Amino acid sequence: MTSPLEQTLKLPCGAELPNRLCKAAMTEQIAKPGEHLPHAGHQRLYKAWGKSGCGVLLTGNVIIDRQHLESPGNVVIDAEPDEHQLAALKAWAEAGQSDGAKMWMQISHAGRQTPKNVNAEPLAPSAVPLGLPGDNFGKPRAMTETDIRKVIEGFARCARVAKAAGFDGVQVHAAHGYLLSQFLNPRANIREDEWGGPLENRARLLLAVVFAVRAAVGDDFPVSVKLNSADFQKGGFSFEECRQVVKWLSELKVDLLEISGGNYEQPKLLGIDGLERAEKEPVRESTKAREAYFVDYAGEVRGVANMPVMATGGFRSKVAMEEALEAGLADMIGIGAPLCTDPQGPAKMLAGETDGVESYAKTLRLGPGFMGPQSKVGMIKMINALGQMAWNYMAILAISEGRKPARSRGLLSLYMAHQKRLKEQAAALNKG
Ligand SMILES: Cc1cc2nc3c(=O)[nH]c(=O)nc-3n(C[C@H](O)[C@H](O)[C@H](O)COP(=O)(O)O)c2cc1C
Numbered sequence: 001m002t003s004p005l006e007q008t009l010k011l012p013c014g015a016e017l018p019n020r021l022c023k024a025a026m027t028e029q030i031a032k033p034g035e036h037l038p039h040a041g042h043q044r045l046y047k048a049w050g051k052s053g054c055g056v057l058l059t060g061n062v063i064i065d066r067q068h069l070e071s072p073g074n075v076v077i078d079a080e081p082d083e084h085q086l087a088a089l090k091a092w093a094e095a096g097q098s099d100g101a102k103m104w105m106q107i108s109h110a111g112r113q114t115p116k117n118v119n120a121e122p123l124a125p126s127a128v129p130l131g132l133p134g135d136n137f138g139k140p141r142a143m144t145e146t147d148i149r150k151v152i153e154g155f156a157r158c159a160r161v162a163k164a165a166g167f168d169g170v171q172v173h174a175a176h177g178y179l180l181s182q183f184l185n186p187r188a189n190i191r192e193d194e195w196g197g198p199l200e201n202r203a204r205l206l207l208a209v210v211f212a213v214r215a216a217v218g219d220d221f222p223v224s225v226k227l228n229s230a231d232f233q234k235g236g237f238s239f240e241e242c243r244q245v246v247k248w249l250s251e252l253k254v255d256l257l258e259i260s261g262g263n264y265e266q267p268k269l270l271g272i273d274g275l276e277r278a279e280k281e282p283v284r285e286s287t288k289a290r291e292a293y294f295v296d297y298a299g300e301v302r303g304v305a306n307m308p309v310m311a312t313g314g315f316r317s318k319v320a321m322e323e324a325l326e327a328g329l330a331d332m333i334g335i336g337a338p339l340c341t342d343p344q345g346p347a348k349m350l351a352g353e354t355d356g357v358e359s360y361a362k363t364l365r366l367g368p369g370f371m372g373p374q375s376k377v378g379m380i381k382m383i384n385a386l387g388q389m390a391w392n393y394m395a396i397l398a399i400s401e402g403r404k405p406a407r408s409r410g411l412l413s414l415y416m417a418h419q420k421r422l423k424e425q426a427a428a429l430n431k432g
Helices: 040-050 083-097 145-164 179-184 204-217 239-251 295-302 318-326 345-350 378-400 411-431
Strands: 021-023 056-058 102-108 169-174 223-228 256-260 309-312 332-335
Touching: 040 056, 040 083, 040 378, 083 102, 083 145, 102 145, 145 169, 145 204, 169 179, 169 204, 179 204, 204 223, 204 239, 223 239, 239 256, 239 295, 256 295, 256 332, 295 309, 295 318, 318 332, 378 411
Parallel strands: 021 056, 021 332, 056 102, 102 169, 169 223, 223 256, 256 309, 309 332
Antiparallel strands: none
16 A cells, blocks of 8 residues: 555646655755855755655755854845846756756745854844844834835745745744744734734734735745644743644635744754743644654644645654544655655655664754753753754754765764854855
């Protein structure tokens, strides 16, 4: 019997997806700072992921404003591309498509989560800085009405360029504490105008962006939204609010809703809690697919959504993925970190060679017990998480350079090496 993971999926816009697996968006951080274009490394990376067995490949976040990067090595589309730039984007799309996968571009603006060495005074809904230790993020400036209009135009332009470059779809990133997610979050958005306050106002920017993106690409082109189930923070965007936003999104033409959760302060997307205690969000715990962090939220959202729903976060075993589909909790399964460990992991799973996918990064730790990822000390927990992420970034770099990700490095040295690389990229950016 064929696996439900291998069934095609017809989207509301009419496009058909080859199967139910999607490579989740993972920032590549390999573009030349200042240039921000995809290059041969991106092509190598997406050629490798093109053989992943995932029917859809979401790119890492492509940024609509070079002043608001998630990282200095991001791809940026913040103007009409010239011939050279369009050719680079086309080559990127083609690389991912070479074995039949669909290439979708994720579009974002980092807002207050822009690193300080990129922009010390980034735009955000309000002048509320991130509540994180260290000095990595600046104090944001509250956006004016003109700034907001520019963001809406920026998302729409980027989507239009993605389509012109041959991408098969786009995704609006409204999760993980980036700009659109900041607008939804009452802790980050304390505006008193029509863009802040009640949920209807906080959701206005996301809805305006989705509307503009749809208008830019036409009715028959896949448009997806990535949304938090919740921020899991006291006073943050709640699951109840998420359900309401999904109802509003259902009135627009959205083809796939991806459910995730958390932000830099509360990195639930990585399956961990931040320095503050995670706010509990009531949800019926239905499933055996418990390894997946947000699948029960996705299931409840699916009840109010009129578009297919994708659950991303923590999926590792084929059984859990199939159960999520069979139990009607999700229509698609997103997989992230395991594709850094083995770019062909899901294909091997579909072929019956393995029972699931593996995330090597998750096995790394600062030390045993108290020094590990489950440490009671918040800082230690965070360093473990950042070190694990550093391994993923190094693995992406390795694959983009045609190397096999090395498995042997200690977590702390990985963390330091990644920090050094980010610093060098930021220095190159500021010099250029
Ligand atoms: C290296 C790395 C980079 C990521 N970059 C992005 C990104 O650019 N955009 C995004 O929406 N999520 C990003 N994520 C989050 C993933 O899309 C996904 O939501 C998360 O990793 C949980 O899925 P997983 O448990 O299968 O890894 C990233 C995750 C990793 C591991």
